[in-house]
Amino acid sequence: MSALLEVEGLRSGYGPVEVLHGVDLTVNAGEIVVLLGSNGAGKSTLNNTLCGLCRRREGTVRFDGQDLTGRHYRDVVRAGLIQVPEGRRVFPNLSVRENLELGSFARARARRAANLEKVLDIFPRLRERLMQLAGTMSGGEQQMLAIGRGLMAEPRLLILDEPSLGLSPLMVEELFGLILRLHGDGLSILLVEQNVAQSLEIGQRAYVLENGMVRHSGACPDLLASDDVRRAYLGV
Known part of the structure:
Protein backbone atom coordinates (compact mmCIF):
# COMPACT_ATOMS: atom_id res chain seq x y z
CA MET A 1 0.00 0.00 0.00
CA SER A 2 1.12 3.58 -0.65
CA ALA A 3 1.23 6.08 2.20
CA LEU A 4 -1.53 8.67 1.99
CA LEU A 5 -0.84 10.48 5.29
CA GLU A 6 2.62 10.56 6.83
CA VAL A 7 3.20 12.23 10.20
CA GLU A 8 6.70 12.40 11.67
CA GLY A 9 7.85 13.82 15.00
CA LEU A 10 4.74 15.96 15.45
CA ARG A 11 4.73 18.27 18.46
CA SER A 12 1.98 20.78 19.19
CA GLY A 13 -0.10 22.25 21.98
CA TYR A 14 -1.77 25.36 23.29
CA GLY A 15 0.12 28.36 24.62
CA PRO A 16 2.96 27.16 26.83
CA VAL A 17 1.49 23.66 27.16
CA GLU A 18 2.80 20.97 24.81
CA VAL A 19 0.21 18.23 24.25
CA LEU A 20 1.83 16.10 21.53
CA HIS A 21 5.38 14.95 22.12
CA GLY A 22 6.75 13.64 18.83
CA VAL A 23 3.93 11.62 17.25
CA ASP A 24 4.63 9.37 14.25
CA LEU A 25 1.63 8.02 12.33
CA THR A 26 0.88 6.70 8.84
CA VAL A 27 -2.38 6.06 7.01
CA ASN A 28 -2.08 4.11 3.78
CA ALA A 29 -4.47 4.53 0.88
CA GLY A 30 -7.54 2.36 1.32
CA GLU A 31 -7.07 1.75 5.06
CA ILE A 32 -9.14 2.24 8.16
CA VAL A 33 -6.61 3.29 10.78
CA VAL A 34 -7.85 3.51 14.36
CA LEU A 35 -6.51 6.05 16.86
CA LEU A 36 -7.26 5.10 20.47
CA GLY A 37 -6.68 6.91 23.73
CA SER A 38 -8.42 8.05 26.87
CA ASN A 39 -9.68 11.59 27.44
CA GLY A 40 -6.76 14.01 27.47
CA ALA A 41 -4.44 11.71 25.55
CA GLY A 42 -4.11 14.24 22.72
CA LYS A 43 -6.35 12.70 20.06
CA SER A 44 -8.30 15.86 19.17
CA THR A 45 -5.13 17.96 19.35
CA LEU A 46 -3.56 15.60 16.81
CA ASN A 47 -6.59 15.87 14.53
CA ASN A 48 -6.65 19.66 14.75
CA THR A 49 -2.92 19.91 14.11
CA LEU A 50 -3.21 17.70 11.03
CA CYS A 51 -6.04 19.87 9.74
CA GLY A 52 -4.28 23.19 10.34
CA LEU A 53 -6.49 24.28 13.24
CA CYS A 54 -3.75 23.91 15.87
CA ARG A 55 -0.23 25.22 15.25
CA ARG A 56 2.45 22.57 15.18
CA ARG A 57 5.76 23.21 16.95
CA GLU A 58 7.90 20.55 15.33
CA GLY A 59 7.52 17.70 12.90
CA THR A 60 6.13 17.21 9.42
CA VAL A 61 2.79 16.34 7.85
CA ARG A 62 2.70 14.97 4.32
CA PHE A 63 -0.50 14.11 2.49
CA ASP A 64 -0.45 12.23 -0.79
CA GLY A 65 3.16 13.37 -1.26
CA GLN A 66 2.30 17.03 -0.60
CA ASP A 67 3.93 18.83 2.33
CA LEU A 68 1.10 20.25 4.44
CA THR A 69 3.30 21.16 7.40
CA GLY A 70 2.09 24.46 8.84
CA ARG A 71 -0.34 25.08 5.98
CA HIS A 72 -3.62 26.97 6.44
CA TYR A 73 -6.67 24.82 7.13
CA ARG A 74 -8.21 25.85 3.81
CA ASP A 75 -5.21 24.39 1.99
CA VAL A 76 -5.64 21.17 4.00
CA VAL A 77 -9.31 20.94 3.00
CA ARG A 78 -8.51 21.65 -0.65
CA ALA A 79 -6.01 18.77 -0.58
CA GLY A 80 -8.83 16.42 0.48
CA LEU A 81 -8.01 15.89 4.18
CA ILE A 82 -11.39 16.35 5.84
CA GLN A 83 -12.30 16.12 9.52
CA VAL A 84 -15.70 15.38 11.04
CA PRO A 85 -15.11 16.95 14.46
CA GLU A 86 -16.01 15.61 17.86
CA GLY A 87 -19.42 16.81 19.01
CA ARG A 88 -20.78 17.06 15.41
CA ARG A 89 -20.70 20.89 15.40
CA VAL A 90 -23.56 21.31 12.99
CA PHE A 91 -25.00 24.78 12.51
CA PRO A 92 -28.20 24.52 14.58
CA ASN A 93 -30.03 27.47 13.01
CA LEU A 94 -29.40 26.36 9.45
CA SER A 95 -31.36 23.70 7.60
CA VAL A 96 -30.03 20.23 6.83
CA ARG A 97 -29.56 21.25 3.21
CA GLU A 98 -27.65 24.40 4.13
CA ASN A 99 -25.37 22.45 6.48
CA LEU A 100 -24.60 19.94 3.75
CA GLU A 101 -23.94 22.58 1.12
CA LEU A 102 -21.45 24.30 3.41
CA GLY A 103 -19.37 21.13 3.25
CA SER A 104 -18.50 21.92 -0.38
CA PHE A 105 -17.59 25.57 0.22
CA ALA A 106 -13.81 25.07 -0.16
CA ARG A 107 -13.68 21.86 -2.21
CA ALA A 108 -15.86 20.17 -4.85
CA ARG A 109 -18.17 23.18 -5.18
CA ALA A 110 -18.69 22.52 -8.89
CA ARG A 111 -20.07 19.06 -8.10
CA ARG A 112 -22.23 20.18 -5.18
CA ALA A 113 -25.57 19.06 -6.63
CA ALA A 114 -24.31 15.61 -7.64
CA ASN A 115 -22.58 15.07 -4.30
CA LEU A 116 -25.69 16.17 -2.43
CA GLU A 117 -27.64 13.41 -4.16
CA LYS A 118 -24.96 10.87 -3.25
CA VAL A 119 -25.05 11.90 0.40
CA LEU A 120 -28.85 11.76 0.50
CA ASP A 121 -28.75 8.27 -1.01
CA ILE A 122 -26.41 7.23 1.82
CA PHE A 123 -28.58 8.95 4.46
CA PRO A 124 -32.26 8.68 3.45
CA ARG A 125 -33.28 10.25 6.76
CA LEU A 126 -31.52 13.45 5.78
CA ARG A 127 -33.47 13.55 2.54
CA GLU A 128 -36.68 13.43 4.58
CA ARG A 129 -35.47 16.36 6.71
CA LEU A 130 -33.79 18.63 4.15
CA MET A 131 -35.60 21.77 5.29
CA GLN A 132 -35.53 20.95 9.01
CA LEU A 133 -33.29 23.02 11.27
CA ALA A 134 -30.25 20.97 12.26
CA GLY A 135 -30.61 21.92 15.93
CA THR A 136 -33.98 20.17 16.17
CA MET A 137 -32.60 16.78 15.09
CA SER A 138 -31.64 13.88 17.34
CA GLY A 139 -27.99 13.20 18.18
CA GLY A 140 -27.82 10.31 15.75
CA GLU A 141 -29.31 12.38 12.94
CA GLN A 142 -26.88 15.21 13.66
CA GLN A 143 -24.00 12.74 13.41
CA MET A 144 -25.29 11.60 10.02
CA LEU A 145 -25.44 15.26 9.00
CA ALA A 146 -21.89 15.93 10.19
CA ILE A 147 -20.54 12.94 8.24
CA GLY A 148 -22.62 13.89 5.21
CA ARG A 149 -21.22 17.41 5.35
CA GLY A 150 -17.71 15.94 5.32
CA LEU A 151 -18.52 13.74 2.34
CA MET A 152 -19.68 16.79 0.38
CA ALA A 153 -16.01 17.82 0.13
CA GLU A 154 -15.06 14.58 -1.65
CA PRO A 155 -12.48 13.58 0.98
CA ARG A 156 -9.36 11.64 0.08
CA LEU A 157 -8.99 10.88 3.79
CA LEU A 158 -11.84 11.31 6.28
CA ILE A 159 -10.99 11.85 9.95
CA LEU A 160 -13.86 10.80 12.20
CA ASP A 161 -13.35 12.20 15.71
CA GLU A 162 -15.36 10.26 18.32
CA PRO A 163 -18.33 9.65 15.98
CA SER A 164 -20.10 7.24 18.38
CA LEU A 165 -19.98 9.63 21.35
CA GLY A 166 -23.40 10.00 22.95
CA LEU A 167 -25.20 7.66 20.55
CA SER A 168 -27.52 4.82 21.50
CA PRO A 169 -26.22 1.24 21.04
CA LEU A 170 -28.46 0.83 18.00
CA MET A 171 -27.12 4.02 16.42
CA VAL A 172 -23.55 2.94 17.19
CA GLU A 173 -24.11 -0.31 15.28
CA GLU A 174 -25.54 1.67 12.37
CA LEU A 175 -22.59 4.07 12.47
CA PHE A 176 -19.96 1.33 12.33
CA GLY A 177 -21.85 -0.28 9.46
CA LEU A 178 -21.72 3.06 7.64
CA ILE A 179 -17.96 3.34 8.20
CA LEU A 180 -17.48 -0.09 6.66
CA ARG A 181 -19.67 0.91 3.72
CA LEU A 182 -17.64 4.08 3.09
CA HIS A 183 -14.44 2.09 3.32
CA GLY A 184 -15.85 -0.46 0.89
CA ASP A 185 -16.41 2.39 -1.56
CA GLY A 186 -12.68 3.13 -1.41
CA LEU A 187 -12.52 5.89 1.20
CA SER A 188 -9.49 6.01 3.51
CA ILE A 189 -10.48 6.68 7.13
CA LEU A 190 -8.72 7.73 10.33
CA LEU A 191 -11.13 6.65 13.05
CA VAL A 192 -10.58 8.30 16.43
CA ALA A 197 -13.49 -3.26 20.70
CA GLN A 198 -15.72 -2.30 17.76
CA SER A 199 -13.09 0.02 16.30
CA LEU A 200 -10.39 -2.64 16.36
CA GLU A 201 -12.78 -5.11 14.75
CA ILE A 202 -13.28 -2.95 11.64
CA GLY A 203 -9.82 -1.35 11.30
CA GLN A 204 -6.67 -2.65 9.67
CA ARG A 205 -4.09 -0.93 11.89
CA ALA A 206 -4.22 1.10 15.10
CA TYR A 207 -2.25 3.49 17.26
CA VAL A 208 -2.72 3.97 21.00
CA LEU A 209 -2.01 7.49 22.22
CA GLU A 210 -1.11 8.10 25.87
CA ASN A 211 -0.05 11.48 27.26
CA GLY A 212 0.63 12.81 23.81
CA MET A 213 2.84 9.91 22.70
CA VAL A 214 2.22 6.72 20.71
CA ARG A 215 2.55 3.87 23.22
CA HIS A 216 1.32 0.98 21.06
CA SER A 217 0.81 0.45 17.35
CA GLY A 218 0.23 -2.45 15.04
CA ALA A 219 -2.39 -4.56 13.29
CA CYS A 220 -5.83 -4.30 14.89
CA PRO A 221 -6.12 -8.04 15.68
CA ASP A 222 -2.76 -7.90 17.47
CA LEU A 223 -3.76 -4.92 19.60
CA LEU A 224 -7.13 -6.50 20.35
CA ALA A 225 -5.25 -9.52 21.71
CA SER A 226 -2.71 -7.40 23.62
CA ASP A 227 -2.91 -7.83 27.39
CA ASP A 228 -1.86 -4.21 27.94
CA VAL A 229 -4.56 -2.82 25.64
CA ARG A 230 -7.20 -5.19 27.01
CA ARG A 231 -6.43 -4.20 30.60
CA ALA A 232 -6.29 -0.48 29.86
CA TYR A 233 -9.32 -0.17 27.58
CA LEU A 234 -11.46 -3.30 27.84
CA GLY A 235 -11.22 -3.92 31.58
CA VAL A 236 -10.14 -7.55 31.15
Missing part, protein backbone atom coordinates in the same frame (compact mmCIF):
# COMPACT_ATOMS: atom_id res chain seq x y z
CA GLU A 193 -12.61 6.45 19.03
CA GLN A 194 -13.03 5.36 22.65
CA ASN A 195 -15.20 2.46 21.51
CA VAL A 196 -12.15 0.22 21.44
